[in-house]
Amino acid sequence: MGLLDGLCVIITGAASPRGLGKATAKLFAEHGARVAILDLDAGAAEAAAADLGKGHLGLACNVTDKDACEAAVAEVLDRLGRIDVLVNNAGITQPLKIMDIGPANYDAVLDVSLRGTLYMSQAVIPAMRAQKSGSIVNLSSVSAQRGGGIFGGPHYSAAKAGVLGLTKAMARELAPDNVRVNAICPGFIATDITAGKLTPEMQKAVLDGIPMGRAGEAKDVAGCALFLASDLSAYCTGTEVDVNGGSLIH
Numbered sequence: 001m002g003l004l005d006g007l008c009v010i011i012t013g014a015a016s017p018r019g020l021g022k023a024t025a026k027l028f029a030e031h032g033a034r035v036a037i038l039d040l041d042a043g044a045a046e047a048a049a050a051d052l053g054k055g056h057l058g059l060a061c062n063v064t065d066k067d068a069c070e071a072a073v074a075e076v077l078d079r080l081g082r083i084d085v086l087v088n089n090a091g092i093t094q095p096l097k098i099m100d101i102g103p104a105n106y107d108a109v110l111d112v113s114l115r116g117t118l119y120m121s122q123a124v125i126p127a128m129r130a131q132k133s134g135s136i137v138n139l140s141s142v143s144a145q146r147g148g149g150i151f152g153g154p155h156y157s158a159a160k161a162g163v164l165g166l167t168k169a170m171a172r173e174l175a176p177d178n179v180r181v182n183a184i185c186p187g188f189i190a191t192d193i194t195a196g197k198l199t200p201e202m203q204k205a206v207l208d209g210i211p212m213g214r215a216g217e218a219k220d221v222a223g224c225a226l227f228l229a230s231d232l233s234a235y236c237t238g239t240e241v242d243v244n245g246g247s248l249i250h
């Protein structure tokens, strides 16, 4: 018996081979879900879906494009029949100082995490409301809670703090329809978002700040996403769950 037997799930940004989205997709598939992977490149999304086994779906979708989000959700509904869970995982980061953030940097980082989370949620909410059930899981970051200091610049912290606000407000508004909305705040997880971009000194400083003494693994975040997606968390909404090895205890 899987925790997600019979459920259909959309995960954005899940084509990155070592990423949090892909690890979440794999764990969800192992728990019986049918998974639709949405990412920028159709071929990469299809290959990631094929990796999960049969019955999964990979689609191109730029989450900053409202029409693309609506079209992808329509296709998932057409091919999988329903949507029970949305994981808003797509995100990008940039290691900039406050005075170096230009308009294009601001737009790029805010648009993928924050605008993308809004557009994808708006696209699935009608179906979730109609079936009177659903779980939306948003990827925020410890950077939102502690003001960066790992890799992303202030615009990344702002984007992820925005995701927390959006999560809580959506949770309040959608609760009467039994649609739950929660956020995960990962700490430092080894994926391609920072791969090769941290100097050994930065890496040491980050690890020194983690009481558990190790970077997180993608599967650490996937486990939390499984809890929030499944009925195990049936009475949790509007929460922010830390997955950070103790790097922020508050």
Ligand code: NAD
Pocket: 012, 013, 014, 015, 016, 018, 019, 020, 021, 038, 039, 040, 061, 062, 063, 064, 088, 089, 090, 091, 092, 093, 112, 113, 116, 139, 140, 141, 142, 185, 186, 187, 188, 189, 190, 191, 192, 193, 194
């Ligand atoms: P990753 O770079 O491995 O994967 C991100 C994926 O998002 C990529 O596949 C990319 O193609 C996709 N993507 C980018 N822009 C997109 C768009 N406009 N539309 C659709 N897809 C798009 O990153 P990751 O480390 O797996 O991070 C996943 C999420 O977790 C991100 O939101 C990130 O900010 C957040 N996060 C990561 C960490 C960490 O330490 N890795 C910590 C805190 C939060």
